[in-house]
Amino acid sequence: MTSEDSLDALIDALVRSTFQVTSVLTRIGAENDLSLTQLRVLGILRDRRPRVTELAAHLGLDKSTMSGLVDRAERRGLLARDRNPHDGRAVDVFLTPAGRELTQRLDVEIRRALAPTLGRLRPEQREQLVGLLEPLLGPADAD
Amino acid sequence: MTSEDSLDALIDALVRSTFQVTSVLTRIGAENDLSLTQLRVLGILRDRRPRVTELAAHLGLDKSTMSGLVDRAERRGLLARDRNPHDGRAVDVFLTPAGRELTQRLDVEIRRALAPTLGRLRPEQREQLVGLLEPLLGPADAD
DNA sequence: TTGACATGGTTCGTATTACCAACCATCCTG
DNA sequence: CAGGATGGTTGGTAATACGAACCATGTCAA
Numbered sequence: 001m002t003s004e005d006s007l008d009a010l011i012d013a014l015v016r017s018t019f020q021v022t023s024v025l026t027r028i029g030a031e032n033d034l035s036l037t038q039l040r041v042l043g044i045l046r047d048r049r050p051r052v053t054e055l056a057a058h059l060g061l062d063k064s065t066m067s068g069l070v071d072r073a074e075r076r077g078l079l080a081r082d083r084n085p086h087d088g089r090a091v092d093v094f095l096t097p098a099g100r101e102l103t104q105r106l107d108v109e110i111r112r113a114l115a116p117t118l119g120r121l122r123p124e125q126r127e128q129l130v131g132l133l134e135p136l137l138g139p140a141d142a143d
Numbered sequence: 144m145t146s147e148d149s150l151d152a153l154i155d156a157l158v159r160s161t162f163q164v165t166s167v168l169t170r171i172g173a174e175n176d177l178s179l180t181q182l183r184v185l186g187i188l189r190d191r192r193p194r195v196t197e198l199a200a201h202l203g204l205d206k207s208t209m210s211g212l213v214d215r216a217e218r219r220g221l222l223a224r225d226r227n228p229h230d231g232r233a234v235d236v237f238l239t240p241a242g243r244e245l246t247q248r249l250d251v252e253i254r255r256a257l258a259p260t261l262g263r264l265r266p267e268q269r270e271q272l273v274g275l276l277e278p279l280l281g282p283a284d285a286d
Numbered sequence: 287t288t289g290a291c292a293t294g295g296t297t298c299g300t301a302t303t304a305c306c307a308a309c310c311a312t313c314c315t316g
Numbered sequence: 317c318a319g320g321a322t323g324g325t326t327g328g329t330a331a332t333a334c335g336a337a338c339c340a341t342g343t344c345a346a
Contacts, residue, residue: 006269011257013276014164019183020281021161023203035331040162053294060166065333067296072331089294089341114154117279125275126149132272133156136260138163178302178333196323208304210325215302232312232323 024113028106037061041069042095042103045079051090052081078102167256171249180204184212185238185246188222194233195224221245 022036029039037059044050044058056066070093073079078099084090095103121129165179172182180202187193187201199209213236216222221242227233238246264272 006266006273007258007261008254009273010261010264010269011254013273013280014160014257014261015168015253016280017157017276018161018164018168020279021157022165025158025161026203037332051294052296060169061332062334063295064297064335068332071296084294087294087342091295110158111151111154114157115150118150118153118157120278121153121275123149126153128271129275130149130152130156132264132268132275133160135263136163137156137159180303194323195325204303205305206324207306207326211303214325227323230313230323234324 021114025110028109028113031109032102032106034106037069038073039106041073042078042099042106045093045095045099046103049092049094051084051087051092053090055093073099164257168253171252171256174252175245175249177249180212181216182249184216185221185242185249188236188238188242189246192235192237194227194230194235196233198236216242 025039026036029036034042040059041055044055050058052066052070053063055070056063059066061069070079070081074081077096079093079095082092082094084092118126168182169179172179177185183202184198187198193201195209195213196206198213199206202209204212213222213224217224220239222236222238225235225237227235261269
């Protein structure tokens, strides 16, 4: 097996696992009336208080798109806006208590959904897998 | 480290790698005026000739959504519809030569985009990673 | 200090994605 | 062959996403 082949096989496996995980996340989002993007927004806000533009950059979206997403989530009471005290132009976004509660519930559901499959690996295999994935990941960002 | 912890760490890594791969696929799709969903449609049609409903099931979409997606891609000349000879109700979908050509180009771009990161792994690590991912994947489906 | 330019957000217009319900055509079964 | 099941399209609605235009605030240089 050449180095080319092993790369091709890896890309295939990685893309497949990507779609598989995405489908789980999409399903859990849908069960809670959240799009995959909204799910990611909540995930990012879990331990951050970014301004609208930062949020957009994190997700690779236009700021106008972000504005709408924040609007709808705010109307649902999941998050809130606040003027940034150091920059009158900027608007900080953060989870409301309700949003935090939902986020935690989603976290549990996601773990519950993925556990059966991943649990098929022996603990040392899991650590091995994490060890192989870690160096491939960009700067921390969780879900 | 308990078994719980190793599972949590694995889920985090997997979800992060999912978003990272998704962002690459989304970017390459966008550069070719394709949504992630359309990208997946092309990927599925690469080696299949499913009916509309099968395609929808593969992607976890409603058949009406599928109808629209096929419409637009057909209008762009990427794929075509044909009555299924064995079932007058069913409509088979398949790539046109132009669609096949685009799909191959996308394939190259995707590999080119992911190679730098994955190339950081030594060949035996790649094989190890594939070996760990394989058993987690559902029945074959590629991209 | 005050223009001029840059940055942060929102709003508007448009296309796409996605769902559901309703519908028509074809198939299958009793 | 009548009735129900299946496959697909259509129409209605909401969310997602982009770009362009716009306003407010910030920054820098003359």
